[in-house]
Amino acid sequence: MKAINKTLWVSGLVTGALVGAYLYKNQDQYASQKEKINGLLGDLQQVAGELKNKLVEASQEGLNATKTALNSAKESANSAKEAVKEKV
Numbered sequence: 001m002k003a004i005n006k007t008l009w010v011s012g013l014v015t016g017a018l019v020g021a022y023l024y025k026n027q028d029q030y031a032s033q034k035e036k037i038n039g040l041l042g043d044l045q046q047v048a049g050e051l052k053n054k055l056v057e058a059s060q061e062g063l064n065a066t067k068t069a070l071n072s073a074k075e076s077a078n079s080a081k082e083a084v085k086e087k088v
Contacts, residue, residue: 004059008052015044 023037 004055005052008048008055012048 019041
């Protein structure tokens, strides 16, 4: 999960830097649209936050499914072990 968080953080940082550099380079062209761009950047941040939440939720579900499968396999192994002990 830490890898996902770091990846999302780094990708957000890089994206922000690229957008910032592009806007700085073309500031005369976009000066009149500053409010619109700020709104779009806010929407982008919201989407990134939602994506992060969904990725974290999906990884938690996968982890829980793995734990359930491992516990089920452990119980099956224990019951098979008990069955073998009873026959001996």
